Amino acid sequence: MFKKNLTQQILIAMLFGGIVGGILNFWVEITAIHWLINNVLQVIGQVFVRLLSMLVVPLVFVSLVCGVAALGDIGKLGRLGGKALLFYLATTAVAISLALATATVVAPGQGYHLETHLTYSVNTPPSIAQTIIELVPNNPIQAMAQGQMLPLIIFSLLFGIALLMAQDVGERVAKVFNDLNEINLQIVVIVMKFAPIGVFCLVSKTFAVEGFGAIKPLLDYFLVVIVTLLIHAFIVYPLLLKWLAGLDIGVFLRKMHRVQIFAFSTASSNATIPVNIENAEKNLGVNNSVAAFTIPLGATINMDGTAIMQGVATLFIANVYSIHLTSGDYVTVILTATLASIGTAGVPGVGLVMLAMVLKQVGLPVEGIALIIGIDRLLDMLRTAVNVTGDAVATVILAKSESALDSQVYLANNNDNHATS
Ligand code: ASP
Numbered sequence: 001m002f003k004k005n006l007t008q009q010i011l012i013a014m015l016f017g018g019i020v021g022g023i024l025n026f027w028v029e030i031t032a033i034h035w036l037i038n039n040v041l042q043v044i045g046q047v048f049v050r051l052l053s054m055l056v057v058p059l060v061f062v063s064l065v066c067g068v069a070a071l072g073d074i075g076k077l078g079r080l081g082g083k084a085l086l087f088y089l090a091t092t093a094v095a096i097s098l099a100l101a102t103a104t105v106v107a108p109g110q111g112y113h114l115e116t117h118l119t120y121s122v123n124t125p126p127s128i129a130q131t132i133i134e135l136v137p138n139n140p141i142q143a144m145a146q147g148q149m150l151p152l153i154i155f156s157l158l159f160g161i162a163l164l165m166a167q168d169v170g171e172r173v174a175k176v177f178n179d180l181n182e183i184n185l186q187i188v189v190i191v192m193k194f195a196p197i198g199v200f201c202l203v204s205k206t207f208a209v210e211g212f213g214a215i216k217p218l219l220d221y222f223l224v225v226i227v228t229l230l231i232h233a234f235i236v237y238p239l240l241l242k243w244l245a246g247l248d249i250g251v252f253l254r255k256m257h258r259v260q261i262f263a264f265s266t267a268s269s270n271a272t273i274p275v276n277i278e279n280a281e282k283n284l285g286v287n288n289s290v291a292a293f294t295i296p297l298g299a300t301i302n303m304d305g306t307a308i309m310q311g312v313a314t315l316f317i318a319n320v321y322s323i324h325l326t327s328g329d330y331v332t333v334i335l336t337a338t339l340a341s342i343g344t345a346g347v348p349g350v351g352l353v354m355l356a357m358v359l360k361q362v363g364l365p366v367e368g369i370a371l372i373i374g375i376d377r378l379l380d381m382l383r384t385a386v387n388v389t390g391d392a393v394a395t396v397i398l399a400k401s402e403s404a405l406d407s408q409v410y411l412a413n414n415n416d417n418h419a420t421s
Pocket of ligand 1: 267270303305306345349351352383384387
């Protein structure tokens, strides 16, 4: 009776972590509490994030090679890549347009008392030209060591294509890769067992440090971002799933809980890749040939939640500084935010770097970011959950269009079967 399945355990750990963290925040000045946060919660939480991150490179490489081998046809790969790119860019553009629309109606930041002496030092995001050059790794081992996702994807795709072309030899090597893939997924299962405690520590540490006090002066900005994230996740995605794939969203959302909690607690789409791939294949019924490609790609280039934050933040900062944006500026925001998402990795806080790029493009003061930075971590957690949901939605829709979706597995009530075994 008390034995809960893994997803329920993780969910409880997250809620409990939020409550414990919120309480600890009141006593954060006390030395023992400070020690607990930095030496227990922080250490266990970071060990957990590293366990997940550790898996990303081997999993992406091996499973992408298996995926290409399973497709068996280079033409199919090109078609899938083209569709994925189009879908990702289109949904990001929709997300940011939605954010601009909501923020225009609500106008967060109007009448806000501007604090002076704000500073924010800008990390320059990569230029489009640099992003294109760096798609091709100089050295694949270096790309792996540095966890550079797009160069790693390019190398893995080429390796997979060569494997297909090598016929008999390729078939032998493909078998080895399939076995390695199975082993990698078993490591995911092991790491999952550690998830409730890891999630508890990550969430309680964040809430203990951030508290809720910082939200109050920025409540309108905070709420507009959250409402838009919810609209995107619960209205736009379901409509896409229904229209483009004729699928039931209830099933999808139920099976996404665990992935969303991982994204929420790590604030990193990259660290969530292993869990998202595993869930897509085992619970949603997506063939490895699609999931292995679209999920790592999406973690890097598809950030709908981040785009939403950027749209609302741009208008918020414009309102605070009483700067009027023209419709041309709106178009610039949509284009810049959509393109900026291509070259930036899905790691915590990267959305702010992209925001700096957007603000510069429309001539808004980049120091305005200092206004919202205090509550960014909490929003980062939420938008990352939306980002990974978007990757999974695309994966399911593309799988359906490529006849690579097993509807029986999609509909089956099999969530957790593998993880608790
Ligand atoms: N943390 C987000 C992600 O990993 C990116 C961001 O919005 O900062 O998807």
